[in-house]
C-alpha cells in the first residue's frame with residue numbers, strides 16, 4: 075500500500091510524521107522520474123487525435139435571444155452564474171445548469187442537478203446525446219447546439235506517463251498535458267473523477283514535478299476527519315482553544331510551508347470552514363483556532379473530488395466563490411471504461427509494479443486476456459484493475475472476474491480502434507455468459523427446463539454452455 079493509499083484509509087491510518095492520525099506526508103523527492111517518454115510506439119500520435127469539432131450554442135428562445143457562444147476547447151458550462159463559459163441570465167436557469175462536452179461518443183449534455191432540468195428535443199435527460207440543430211430547454215431558455223465548420227486543437231502530451239500514472243489514450247494524454255502545465259505554475263488545481271481514476275497520484279505527481287518538490291506534500295482527507303476536528307487539523311490551534319487542546323499545534327497549512335497541501339474529498343468540507351479556506355486562497359493567510367491574529371502561509375493547494383462540485387453549488391452546499399478559487403484549473407480524470415486502449419499499458423505497468431515474473435504470468439499478457447479486460451465494467455477503475463491483477467498473481471492465472479467487475483452498468487463502450495468483428499464477438503460472448511449463468515440459476519441447473527424458457531433447443535443450449543465452460 076502506497077503512502078497515498080494509506081492517506082485514503084480510515085481515520086486509523088498510521089501517521090507518517092507521528093503528530094496527527096489524519097495527516098500524511100509524502101517525501102518531496104520521489105524515486106519515479108516524472109517526464110519519461112515511454113518505449114511504447116503508440117505513445118506518439120498524429121495531429122488528428124488532438125482536434126475536436128468546434129461547436130456553437132445560440133439562445134433560440136428567452137432573454138438575450140440570438141446571443142451566441144463558440145467553443146475554444148471541448149467543453150462549455152452553461153448557467154446563470156457569470157463565471158460560466160456561457161452565462162445565461164434568467165431566474166429559471168440554475169447557477170450551473172448543464173455542461174456540453176464533445177466526449178468519446180460525440181456531443182453530450184449533462185444536467186448538473188439543475189432545478190428545472192435539461193430537455194433535449196422534447197425529452198428530459200440527465201445525460202443526453204446531441205446532434206447539430208438540437209434544442210436544449212433550460213427553464214424558460216432554449217439553446218440551439220450546432221457544429222461549426224472548424225476544429226479546435228486540444229493540447230496533448232507527447233508522454234504516456236506522468237509520475238506513476240500511465241496511459242496513451244487521447245484522454246489521458248490530454249490530462250498529462252494539463253498536469254505538465256500545472257506543475258510549472260503555482261495554480262490551484264481541482265482534480266475530478268470517479269474513485270480509483272488516479273486523482274491522488276496526479277496530485278502527488280504535480281507536486282513532484284513542481285518547483286515545490288523538495289518541500290512537504292501533505293494530504294488531508296476532508297471526508298475522513300470529523301468536522302469538529304478538521305478546522306484544527308487544517309489551521310492548527312492555540313493552547314486552551316478547546317477542551318483537550320493542551321498545547322499549541324500547527325495545522326497542515328503551516329506544516330507544509332513552501333510545499334503543497336492536497337485536500338482530498340473537498341466536497342465534504344463543512345460549510346463553516348469554506349470561508350476560512352477561501353481566505354487562504356485569496357490572502358494566503360490562516361488563523362489558528364483560538365487565535366485573534368492571522369499569519370501568512372506559503373503553500374500551494376491541490377484538491378480532489380469524486381462529485382461534481384457545481385451540483386453542490388446548485389444545492390447550496392458549496393460556496394460558488396470557493397469553487398472558482400479551487401477550480402482555477404479543472405482536471406477531469408477519465409474513467410477506465412472510456413479508455414480501454416490504455417489497458418495493455420496499465421496491465422504491463424501494474425504487473426511490473428507488483429513484481430510479476432514474466433515467465434510465469436504469460437496468461438496475463440495474452441490478447442485474449444486483455445480483450446476480456448476491455449469488456450469488463452471496472453466501476454472502481456484502475457484501483458479495481460490493480461486488485462484484480464493481484465488476485466490473478468496469487469493463482470498465476472486469469473481468475474474469473476467478480477460479478478461487479480464483469481457487469482456493465484450501461485451499454486458497452488464502442489472502441490473504433492478495434493476491428494468490428496472482434497468487438498462484436500466480445501460483446502456477444504459477454505452477454506451469452508451472463509445470460510447462461512442467470513438462466514441456470516433460475517432453473518437450479520436443470521438444462522431441459524432452462525432450454526424451454528430460453529426458447530432454444532436443448533442440444534444448442536448444451537453446446538453454448540460447453541463453449542463458455544459453464545457447468546450446469
Ligand SMILES: Nc1ncnc2c1ncn2[C@@H]1O[C@H](COP(=O)(O)OP(=O)(O)OP(=O)(O)O)[C@@H](O)[C@H]1O
Nearest residue numbers: 082238239240268269270271272273274275456457
Ligand atoms: N493512470 C494510471 N496509471 C497507473 N496507475 C493508476 C492510474 N490511475 C490510477 N492508478 C492506480 O490506481 C490506484 C488508485 O489511484 P488513486 O488513489 O490516485 O485514485 P483516486 O482517484 O484518488 O481514488 P479515490 O477517489 O477513491 O481516492 C493507485 O494504486 C494508483 O497508482
